[in-house]
Structures are given as structure tokens and as C-alpha cells.
Amino acid sequence: MSAGRTGEVVVSLRDVRKSFGDVEVLRGVSFDVRRGEVVCVIGPSGSGKSTLIRCVNGLAKVNGGSITVMGREVNDPRLDVLALRRSVGMVFQQYNLFPHRTALQNVMMAQVTVLKRPKAEAERVARALIAKVKLEGKEDAYPGELSGGQQQRVAIARSLAMNPEVMLFDEVTAALDPETVKEVLNTIRQLAADGMTCILVTHEMGFAREVADHIYFTDRGVIVEHGPPASFFAEASDPRTREFLGQIL
Amino acid sequence: MDWLADAARSLNEATGITLTYLYDGYDGGRFLEGIVNTVLLSLACLSASLVIGVVGAFARGAKSAAVRWLVGGYTELFRNTPPLVQMYFLFFGVGALLPTVQNRWGFEEPMLGAWAWAIISLSFFAGAFNVEIFRSGIEAVPRATVEAAESLGYTRLQIYLHVVLPLAFRVCLPALNNNLVNLVKTTTLAYAIAVPELLYMSNQIWSDSLNVPEMMVTLLLLYVGLVGVLVWAMHRWEQAMRIPGFGRSAA
Ligand SMILES: Nc1ncnc2c1ncn2[C@@H]1O[C@H](COP(=O)(O)OP(=O)(O)O)[C@@H](O)[C@H]1O
Ligand SMILES: [Mg+2]
Numbered sequence: 001m002s003a004g005r006t007g008e009v010v011v012s013l014r015d016v017r018k019s020f021g022d023v024e025v026l027r028g029v030s031f032d033v034r035r036g037e038v039v040c041v042i043g044p045s046g047s048g049k050s051t052l053i054r055c056v057n058g059l060a061k062v063n064g065g066s067i068t069v070m071g072r073e074v075n076d077p078r079l080d081v082l083a084l085r086r087s088v089g090m091v092f093q094q095y096n097l098f099p100h101r102t103a104l105q106n107v108m109m110a111q112v113t114v115l116k117r118p119k120a121e122a123e124r125v126a127r128a129l130i131a132k133v134k135l136e137g138k139e140d141a142y143p144g145e146l147s148g149g150q151q152q153r154v155a156i157a158r159s160l161a162m163n164p165e166v167m168l169f170d171e172v173t174a175a176l177d178p179e180t181v182k183e184v185l186n187t188i189r190q191l192a193a194d195g196m197t198c199i200l201v202t203h204e205m206g207f208a209r210e211v212a213d214h215i216y217f218t219d220r221g222v223i224v225e226h227g228p229p230a231s232f233f234a235e236a237s238d239p240r241t242r243e244f245l246g247q248i249l
Numbered sequence: 250m251d252w253l254a255d256a257a258r259s260l261n262e263a264t265g266i267t268l269t270y271l272y273d274g275y276d277g278g279r280f281l282e283g284i285v286n287t288v289l290l291s292l293a294c295l296s297a298s299l300v301i302g303v304v305g306a307f308a309r310g311a312k313s314a315a316v317r318w319l320v321g322g323y324t325e326l327f328r329n330t331p332p333l334v335q336m337y338f339l340f341f342g343v344g345a346l347l348p349t350v351q352n353r354w355g356f357e358e359p360m361l362g363a364w365a366w367a368i369i370s371l372s373f374f375a376g377a378f379n380v381e382i383f384r385s386g387i388e389a390v391p392r393a394t395v396e397a398a399e400s401l402g403y404t405r406l407q408i409y410l411h412v413v414l415p416l417a418f419r420v421c422l423p424a425l426n427n428n429l430v431n432l433v434k435t436t437t438l439a440y441a442i443a444v445p446e447l448l449y450m451s452n453q454i455w456s457d458s459l460n461v462p463e464m465m466v467t468l469l470l471l472y473v474g475l476v477g478v479l480v481w482a483m484h485r486w487e488q489a490m491r492i493p494g495f496g497r498s499a500a
Contacts, residue, residue, distance in 0.1 A: 057400055086402040096397035099495050100415050110401040113411055144494020155397075162401060 005214070007034040010070060010166050010197045011056060017064035018051055018221075025051050027221040028065065033166065036195045040208040040229075043218035044244055049201040052218070053168045056199070057088040070165055086114060089159030089167040093174050095151040097143040103130060103154045104139040107161050115162065122161075129157035133187050149180025153187050166197040173204060205248055209233055217241050267460035268467070276454050283450030284471070290367060290446055291433045291475070297372035298432060302379025306417075307409050309384055320380065327377035333438050336370040340442045367439035375432040382424045386417030419490050426483045430476050447471065 011033040018026040025048045033039050041049050054060040055067055058074055058081045067074040069084060097106050107126035111117045117125070130139055133153035143151050152172055159167060169188065173181040185207050192198060192211045202208055208215055209229045216226040219240045226232065236242060257271035270280035308320045327335060344366055349357040361369075390413050398408045418425075440448045448468065455464040 059396055059399060082402045082404060085400055088400075090397075090400040092393065092397065094393055096391075096393045098394065098397070098412055100419070100492050109411060110398075110403065113407050114402045142493045142495065144492065146494075158401070 005032075005034060005037070007036060009033070009068075010035050010037075011199065012068045013052075013056075013065070014067075015065035016052070016055060016062050016067055018048070018055060018060060018062050025221050026055070026062070029218070029221070029223055030065075031216060031223065031226070033197060033199060035197055037213045038192045038198045038200060038211050040212040040215045041199065041201045041218060042203070042205070042208060042215060042244070043224075047218045048221045049218055050170050053090075053170055053199055053201060056166075056168060057085050057090055059090075082114075086162055087165045089162060089164035091152070091155050091159055091167065091169045091172045093171045095143070095148070095155045095175075097151055097155055097158070099143050102140050102142055103135065103146065103150075106143070106154055107157045110158065111161050125161055126157070129160055130154070132160075132190075133157045134183070147180055148176045149183045152176065152180075152184045156184075156187055156191075160191075166199065167191065169198065169200045169202070171201050171203065173202070203248065205233075205245070217244065219244070267458060267463055269458040269460060270454060270467075273458070276458060279450045279453055282445060283447035286445050286450075287436055287447040287475070290364075290371075290436045290439060290444065291479075293368045294371040294375060294432055294436065295429055297368065298375035298379050298429075301372060301376025302383045303414065305376065305380035306383035306387055307406075309380065310387070323373075324377040324380045327373050328381070332371070332374045332435055333441060335374055336367065336438055336442060339370045339373075340366040363439070363442045363444045367436075367442060367444045371432065371435060371439070374435065375428060378428045378431075379425065382421045382428060383414075383417055385424070386419075386421030387413055389420045390416045419492070419495075422483070422487050422490070426480070426487075429483065430479060433476055433479055434472065 009032045013032075014030050016026050016029045017024065029048075029052060031039070041052065043049055051060055055062050056069065056074065058079070062075055065075075069088060072079060072084060074084060097103075098109065101109060104123070104126050107129055108119070108122045111122035111125060112119055115122075127139065130136065133156055135150060135153055135157075138146060138150060138154075141150075143154070146154065156167075156172075172188075173184050176184060181204070185204065188198070188200070189207075189211055200208070200212070212229050214226060215229055215232045217224050217232075217236070217238075217240075225236050225238050225241045227235070233245070236245065254272035257268045260266050260268065261272075269276040271277065305320050305324065308316050311317055311320075340363065344359055344361060347360045350360050352358045394412060394416070395408055398412045403411070436446060437448045439446050440452070443449065451464045451468055455461045
């Protein structure tokens, strides 16, 4: 656990606001994520967690405030959104692999198409990453032939292949069988240990307590409370946090 | 093939059934030319209509309202008017408006001949349906899959080519199949502007050899064969595109 929270700021949110129609889903969210940090966002369903991280890579447009990634303003209309997305990896609850391509091809495709890496190099990177997420032997399997946990690890490898500055995880174990949750958490644990900057939306409180440097609790579009895991879980005082933790623990 | 010619000749002597294209060199040549031209016409229109479908479906999702409107107008017009009227409109209407060019003997002639207009009009006709077919396939591609590609930094065109189109293709192959079979059948309309395709050449044969019933049966069977080949090829294509494990419910 990196105490003190020093180091280069990779992602910075300042008073981020986001509405769908009349409904304000994010009502002024601010926080910083520094290089190598793992930040967990927890909170009840519908509190805006997915929207929050979708704003970070420009999948959703914010209505107010500012988000910067490596100093680039996401809200800037002149932003090169493709360059932003190359530096931000995103892993989804439903994996969202390309079903018509094998595991190896899923990890190779964007390297070749987006980064213009030579095929041979892309394949070398892809094979190494597939080994890293412990899926050797599954290179030629199609997503439909893999378990949820295996698909999710391919999805993580696919994002890592782009050498992102930061990885976003949106409840990536929520759709998995209990046995396979552990495989995916192990992969993320390994990433965190390697120093990857991560923003993790999760319901796995044990895991958050273990890997997070900092925990943010959101409810109805605001951050209610935050802190390092040890103090957060022991001392969270807001009744909304207590109620949420009471339900989930 | 001499035995075939001999058999056809004996058949003629014994029963009066006249299959001149099997033993008469001149009719045989015309008949073969008709088959070759129909195959060429079909292949040209199949490819062009697929290109129109792919490009049109992409343009239907364009940012520019004018582009979307243009493609929408085109598909409505060509799906809701008779293909023969379209062919006449293009050949006699638009064709007459185009400037003429000098051919190599120094005569003025239309810039585009019957062949070109047949290919253009039939491709536009089938292409309009292909646009709608691809569009329905595209709509079946989950938004989440597209977002995954967006998150990896793909451009809109790259997403279309590498993710959306390959998935949409698989969804719409049965409908595409129908439309392409329909297109091969519709190539007979080129007869109306004197493209020497199979129906046109057969007409020449039955006018000279007075074997109308025989030629009608021959034509019908030949089109069964041609469409059969197409259906077989599409089926092979469908097999080749099958994805292991795809369509199974999510784990
Ligand atoms: N595209 C959208 N259009 C309209 N409302 C949306 C959209 N996406 C999310 N919402 C709404 O925003 C709120 C927050 O959603 P979300 O960010 O998915 O929450 P969480 O991930 O915390 O469960 C919900 O009330 C949801 O219905
Ligand atoms: Mg969510």
C-alpha cells in the first residue's frame, strides 16, 4: 500500500457532472489517481459508477467539470479521442470480446489495426500476454468456447496489449461464476503488483480491501466518503456507507 | 461431346424434339454465348450490388444528414419500383442525356452501351435491398461489442470493417442469399435492352429453329442449375463463416 499518495497524477477528475436528459447521474465528482495506484470505486447499483469510468475514456461525454488523463483534457472538443482511448484500457462486465475471432486474434487485432504494429510483433506480444493471464493452450479458441472467467482474462490481455497508462475495470467479476471470479481477481492482483494504474469498480469488498490504495464510496452521483482501505472499512461514518457495507459484507 | 450431338440428332429423328443447340454448330455457339454472358452479367451484378450494400449501409449511419437522406431515398426508390422500369429509365432516359463518344471507326455512339446499363441498373436494384439487409445485420451487432472496439481506439471505419461487418454478415446471410438468387433470376430483364444473355440468345434460336417448347424447358432447367450453383456456393460460404461456440448463451 503506497502511503502518502505522491507521484505523477495519471487521471484527475474535478467536479465532474453528467446528466441523461433531466436526470443528473454525476453531481460533482472529484478525485486523483496517481501512477501505480489502485483506486476502487464502490457504491450501490445505479449510483453512477459505470458512467463515471465511461467518462474517463470518452465513451460518455461529461456535461460539466474536467477530466484529464496524462494532462489531456477529455472534455476538450479538439481532443484526439482515439489517442486518449489508446492510453486508457477498459474491461467490461460482459467481457465484450470479438466473437468472430480467436483468443489470440482478439489480443492481436487492435495492435495491428490501431497501433499499426507488424503482425509478427503483435503475435509475440499477444502470446506473451495470453501466457501472463494463464491461458496458454487457449490461443486458438473462440470466445464462445471459453468460460466467462477465461473470456474476461482474454479481455484484460486485449487491453494490456495496447500498453495503456491506466486500466479501467467495470465490475468485471459481476457476471462470473464464483469459482472463476478468483482467476480474474488473481490476474488483476498481478497487474496491481506490477505497478499498473487501475480504477476498479467492484462489489468484491475483500478484494478491494486487499488491493486498493484508496477507496471511494459513491451514492447518487456524489462521493460520500473515501480513504485508504484500513481506515475506510474501520471508520466509515456516513450512514449511507454503513448501510451499504452492512448489506454487502 | 460428339456422342451428345449424335444422341440429340437421333432424338430429333425419332421424336421430333429439336435440341439444335446440341448438334447445330451455329445454335450451339449462340447458346453457349448466352450462358457465358448470363454468368458474367450475374457475377458483375452480384459483386457490384454487394459493394453498394456495404457502402450504403455504412453511409446510412453517417454523421451527415444529407448523406443519410440520399441513401435512404435511393433504397426507397429502387426497392419500390419495378426493375424493368428502372432499366428502361436508366437506359433510355439517363443514357440519352449522356454525351456521345466517337468509336474507333469514327462513328458517334452512346457513352455507355446496353451491357453497362444492364449491370448498373440491376446492381442498383439488388444493391438497394442489400443496403437494407446489411443494415438489419448491423443493428443486430451488440452496442457493447462496438464500445469495446471504441475503447481500443478503433476509428468508425475500422470498427465497421473489422467488427461490425463480419458479425453483421453472419446474421444476414440467409436474407442475402434470397436477394442474390433473386438477382440472378432478374438478369433475364437485360433481354429487354438487347443484352445477349441466355434468354435473348435462346429467343434467337427459337425464332430460327422453331423449337419454342424445347427452348422453354431448356431455359427453365438451366436457371434451376445456375441458381443451384449459387445456392451451393452461398451455403459453402455460410459454412466457412461459422464461428465455433457463437450463438451459445453467455457463460
Ligand atoms: N445511456 C443512458 N441513458 C440514460 N440513463 C442512463 C444511461 N446510462 C446510465 N443511465 C442511468 O444513470 C444512472 C447511473 O447508472 P450507472 O452509471 O450504470 O450506475 P452503476 O454503474 O453505479 O450501477 C442509472 O440511474 C442509469 O439508469
Ligand atoms: Mg455499473
